[in-house]
Amino acid sequence: MKAYVLQGGFGLDHIAEVDRPIPTPGRGEVLIRMKAVSLNARDIGVIDGFYNPELKEPLIPVSDGVGEIVALGENAGRFRMGERVSAIFTQSWKSGEATQENWVTTLGSPLQGLLAEYVVLPEEGLVRVPQHLSDVEAATLPCAGVTAWHAIVEEGKVKAGDTVVVQGTGGVSLFALQFAKLQGAKVIVTSSSNEKLARARGLGADYGINYKETAEWDKAILEHTQGKGADHIVDLGGGATLNRSISALKVGGQISIVGILSGASVEGLAIVPAILRRARLQAINVGSRAMFENMNVAIEHHRLYPVIDSEYPFSQAVKALSHLAEGSYFGKIVIRY
Structure with missing residues (x-):
């Protein structure tokens, strides 16, 4: 599979496309074929070294996206094959008040992100997305x-x-x-x-x-x-x-x-x-899985649609990140697969 990684330093010049094996889901995990990811200002902060100058490399950036479940690991039963899901930003924050320990489980740093064709994630860190939204629209939900x-x-x-x-x-x-x-x-x-x-x-x-x-x-x-x-x-x-x-x-x-x-x-x-x-x-530091699920109920009930600034193909991921860095967008910038 293809993925983008930050390696050899900070900045967009250090984002490179690489080939990696498709990962295998373990116990309680699922394999997701990514359909779209959306970008946040935090992504540039991570890539530029603002948030963590001691960042371990190589890192797959970007935290927000939507994909289709294509394989289930042992004892994974919350979702069915073929369902569309999004990952919650803070993987360990399910409900209630956050703790200090939650902050080391955020996607796109310190955990590996989603700017790859396939990702493996724990099923407990996923939510179903509103059915009326396209992949591009659904990808905008997790952080913003x-x-x-x-x-x-x-x-x-x-x-x-x-x-x-x-x-x-x-x-x-x-x-x-x-x-x-x-x-x-x-x-x-x-x-x-x-x-x-x-x-x-x-x-x-x-x-x-x-x-x-x-x-x-x-x-x-x-x-x-x-x-x-x-x-x-x-x-x-x-x-x-x-x-x-x-x-x-x-x-x-x-x-x-x-x-x-x-x-x-x-x-x-x-x-x-x-x-x-x-x-x-x-x-406010994003939110829990319970908040994400509550929001999705409201979005589906009211048939609300996110605002999309622009779409880029996966092959132009660095161009999309450059657009984000310029700060001239209205709504969300999305990379589609």
Whole structure:
């Protein structure tokens, strides 16, 4: 089989296509013929050595995908041959609260990822995918979908009439927009592109703010909400956005800290405004298998479709990763097999 591996250093220049034997499933495992994988900002962080400068090589990158079960190992009985499945991002996190031990079982680092024609995984780390979704659409769910579901529904408990702010128009942001609208919320989207804001409104966004044109976007949110502030903010920017997110929050509101696109630390964290707003800051690290399964029920019931930015064939995987690194996407970038 063919696979892509990171070896000999960090960066996209060190991603190479290799030939490997098709793996054999062991006890409680299944063999999956991959159909599609989707990309996340984390994938570039892994490839560039940001997350783990001591990364063991060679590593198959990419954590999200969908495939068909083509062989069952001994005592594997949760799934049937031919079923479509996706792997959960944190393989050992089945339900409940995560533990420190869970973080060493994430796909695409430190565990081997899915950018290969075949993979073997424990059946306990898999879920069935919604039947109405194509392979390309289903591949987008494990990280971006579950992260947004965790933030909006599981932790955020967003309800009808709430005002939700989502930053940007990547995969997590657009899933958060869609899930918030399912709950009956009003959604404000921020972006540096008026064209992307228009597309977000086409997905149901109620209001858009171009943060390049309106640098004090927190004040724009306060003005739009008649000074009340947002009930919930999905913060993907991190270092450069968290203080403004606190400023734009209503008293008793919640911020879901999801991303670090503008930096992993915040200088001069606005502690007093956070206290005055009784701000609840909840970090979100994808989610459990139970969350994934709950989300899939909602997606299937509402016939929701993920937003796809672009598709690449498996032979152009490095080109797809380069597109991801550019940061100009709207929705999810997917590699199909």
